[in-house]
Structure formats: C-alpha cells, structure tokens
Amino acid sequence: MVRIVVLAALAGGVSVFAFAPFEYFLLGQVSLALLTRLLRGVRGARAGFLIGWAWGFASFVGGVSWLYVALNRYGGMPVPLAGLAIALFCAYLALFPAVAAALFVHFRRGAALRQAALFAGLWTLGEALRGWLFTGFPWLAIGYSQTPPSPLASFAPVLGVYGVGMLLALVASLVALTAWMKVGPSATGWAVIVVVGVAGHQLGKVSWTVPAGEPVVVALIQTNIEQGLKWRPERLADWLQTNARLAREHAADLVVLPETTLPLLADRLPAGYLDELARDARAGGGDLVLGVFLRDAQGGIYNAALSVGASPSQTYAKRHLVPFGEYSPPLFGWFYDLVDIPMSDQTRGAPDQAPMKLGGQRVAVNVCYEDLFGRELIRSLPEASLMLNISNLAWYGDSFAQPQHLQIARMRALETGRPMLRSTNTGMTAVVRPDGSVSGVLPPFTQGALRVPVQGYEGLTPYARWGDRAALLLALVAVGAGVVGARRRQPVDAPKMASGQAAQQQFPCKRD
Structure with missing residues (x-):
C-alpha cells in the first residue's frame, strides 16, 4: 500500500x-x-x-x-x-x-x-x-x-x-x-x-457573442510597486506621484490602475489629488479606473474601484473577500497575532452592482480573487460588454500565482464570451479575448502600460444563462x-x- x-x-x-x-x-x-x-x-x-x-x-x-x-x-x-x-x-x-x-x-x-x-x-x-x-x-x-x-x-x-x-x-x-x-x-x-x-x-x-459598440483604446497600467515598501508611510508620496505620472503618460479612452494602487483610504488622500487624476483623464478624452479603499458612513472599509474622468464618477466594492487576508473568520482572531496584514478588516460590497458606463462600454469590474468564481461574475450579464479585473499579486512574489491567475482569467473570458482586461501591480497585466487567447501581456515585475484597442461584446453564452x-x-x-x-x-x-x-x-x- x-x-x-x-x-x-x-x-x-x-x-x-x-x-x-x-x-x-x-x-x-x-x-x-x-x-x-x-x-x-x-x-x-x-x-x-x-x-x-x-x-x-x-x-x-x-x-x-x-x-x-x-x-x-x-x-x-x-x-x-x-x-x-x-x-x-x-x-x-x-x-x-x-x-x-x-x-x-x-x-x-x-x-x-x-x-x-x-x-x-x-x-x-x-x-x-x-x-x-x-x-x-x-x-x-x-x-x-x-x-x-x-x-x-x-x-x-x-x-x-x-x-x-x-x-x-x-x-x-x-x-x-x-x-x-x-x-x-x-x-x-x-x-x-x-x-x-x-x-x-x-x-x-x-461564436456565442457578437461585437457591441465601437472599440475603445485601453491602457492597463502595471505599477510594479514592491509589496514590502508599499505600506511604508515615508514612501506614500512617491507612490502617489508614480500613479499620477503613469496615468498621465498613458492617456486612453479607458486607463486602469491596479488593485489598492493607492494604499490608503480615499478620504485621506491629499486635497485635490483625485481632482488632478480626473482632469488628466478628461484631458486625454477618457476615464480612469483605480483601486483604492473607500469608507462608508458607518465606518465600513471596502476594497474598491473608483472611476474619474469624462464620465460621472462610479464605484465598485469587492464582494467576495479573502478569509484571513481581508476579514477574519469566526474564532480565528488569533491568526492576526501571528501576521501583519494591512487593511485586514474589510466589509463586503453589495451582491448586485451595476457595470460602470465608461467610454461607450459597460465595464463589469471584479477585484483580484473574485474572478475565481464564474457563477458570481455572470451576475453582471448580459449588461456588461467588457470584464475588468484589477489585482495585486505582489503578495506572492515571483511564483506560479501570476501565470495561474492569468489562466483563470482566460477561462472566465471563455465562459462569458467577453474580453477580460487585467491591470495588476506586478503581473500578469493582459488583455484576454472572448475565445480565451491572450492578445497582449506585459512582462511581470516591470513598470509600464499595455495600450491596445478592445472591442466590447454582447449576448449570452449557455454558461452565462x-x-x-x-x-x-x-x-x-x-x-x-x-x-x-x-x-x-x-x-x-x-x-x-x-x-x-x-x-x-x-x-x-x-x-x-
């Protein structure tokens, strides 16, 4: 045996x-x-x-x-x-x-x-x-x-x-x-x-889905900020400047910065910072989506995406949180005595959140780990014409996590018949076509932007139904x-x- x-x-x-x-x-x-x-x-x-x-x-x-x-x-x-x-x-x-x-x-x-x-x-x-x-x-x-x-x-x-x-x-x-x-x-x-x-x-x-609307030019930004440095208060000004510079240098119809790219609550940002990002996005004729923490009137903290620019500002709050990383399961409070994880007491977003209307497309946002759950992503269909994932896999270093996550995104694109856009901190920033093929990807652990035209799609696959x-x-x-x-x-x-x-x-x- x-x-x-x-x-x-x-x-x-x-x-x-x-x-x-x-x-x-x-x-x-x-x-x-x-x-x-x-x-x-x-x-x-x-x-x-x-x-x-x-x-x-x-x-x-x-x-x-x-x-x-x-x-x-x-x-x-x-x-x-x-x-x-x-x-x-x-x-x-x-x-x-x-x-x-x-x-x-x-x-x-x-x-x-x-x-x-x-x-x-x-x-x-x-x-x-x-x-x-x-x-x-x-x-x-x-x-x-x-x-x-x-x-x-x-x-x-x-x-x-x-x-x-x-x-x-x-x-x-x-x-x-x-x-x-x-x-x-x-x-x-x-x-x-x-x-x-x-x-x-x-x-x-x-072909289960068909093109919808005019293609939009997207700029998916990879900031490549080291996880061990990201939360240091003395480096905050550097990270704010880096994000603003990258967004300004890569103007497009839709510019995307990754998950928690601003490592603090939005209400604690320097005065006028979001207004500056919005002006730069409008100057380029488009919108900017960025990952940031939001706080509601009751004090709940959300891992969220926020849009600014030519379209009215819109938000998405992560609804499927990661246990031990974003919230503590019952009876496991002792776990946080052993590790140091910032922003580890978060609140779930609403289960049904409308896609963002940006650049003539309807963009369904999901944050990092959420794209593992196809049954949850199809809630945004048939309204959504594009799928957008923002992630920060810097937590896992140079490992299998980045390419494995991209492969998961490819499966989601196949299931939904929609392009899947990915903007990540350290990789893999990519555009996935509805047939699961990758039309463009940035090398991991580099700073830059993937700037490509993307066509939205409409219709329902059998899996989406x-x-x-x-x-x-x-x-x-x-x-x-x-x-x-x-x-x-x-x-x-x-x-x-x-x-x-x-x-x-x-x-x-x-x-x-």
Missing part, C-alpha cells in the same frame, strides 16, 4: 504541470488516468481515501505553495509556522479528492463507461464543493488546465470550468479503464472519447447512475470464488 500511495502522490505532482506556467494540458488527463488506475487496484473506501488524499496533497503543495510567500515574507509569520500553515491548508484541500476517490472505490461496478462516469461525476462534485465551502477555494480546479489550445476549452462557454473538468476526468478514466485495464468491452469507451473530441471541435466554431447548474446536474446524474448500478449488480470486485487461491489471483493487490 505504501508503494501505491507514493505513486498517487507522484501522479498528483504531475498535475501541476498541466497548469500555467507550464500548460502541458495533456498531463491533466495523464494524472487522472494514473489515479484511476491506482484506485482500480485496491479494495475498500479507506484505501481509496488514502490514495486520493495523497494525490491531492501533492497536487496542492506543488500548485499553491506560493501562499507561503505571503505568510512569511510579507506577513511576517515565522518559517516553521508558515510551513505548517501551508501543510495544514493543503491537507484540508486534499480531503475533497480523497472523498471522491473513496466513494469511487466503494461504488465502482459494471462496464468501463459506468465507472468512468461515476469517477467524473464524483470528481466534479468534489471540486464544486471545494469552490463553495467556507466561501470557497476553487484554485487548481482541473478544468483550468484546459485553456486553449486544449480541445476541451470549447466546452467552457457551455458547461464552465467544472464541466470542462468533468469531461477531462471522464476521458482520462475511460482511457485508463478501456485501453489500460481492459474493463469490459472497449468499443463504447473509445466511441465516447471520439464523440467528446468531435463535439469539442464543432463547438470551437460557434445556466451558470454551474448544467455541469452539476450532469455530475449528479452520473453519480446517481453509478450508485444505482452498484446496488443492482453483484460487485465485480468480490465475485464468488471456489477457492482462496482464485480470490488471490483476482486481487493481486490484496497483500497491500
């Missing part, structure tokens, strides 16, 4: 290379095919749980270890505690693939297609639960690894990231069960794989069929045998 657990961890580590910055998307299929193969070789839900947990722990340690940078380098948490915190967090995340694997081992019965559908459905429900429970952490959902040129990317406008992940899991497990393990007749399994491939090719030809409901319904049907089939059929993993020798031959992994 030890050997199998080690192999499961290696398979989980392989999955990291399916995501950005590597983007070897076929390794997502390879990783889940290996996991299916290992699960088919054991009996009992307990063994399945351990194998799934090992896969998940290795995948998350390799994929989100950049969280350590925020806790230790910028949060001031001691090395042993930061390492322990990351290990515990990854151990928690690994519970979701562990439970899916345990249930698969318990209920697997019948032909390869039935078993593959059961695996895919359980996997999808596990990822969806991880993306919802305790406000959710959907980072590294396996569907994100299938951005273009993966042929599964064309399913994103229909089924979203969870649906893409379900198809990946289905194909991977079918390959493992039909080609590798010869579980029942292989013709049906291969036919399903071919159908998925053909359907993906045909869906790739469909249904959200995650379609993928979750399919997953529930697949799991239900697998469970019902398991109850009706005699377990194939425990057939009646005439002798203990025959049973030993049937279960070569029994000694483990």
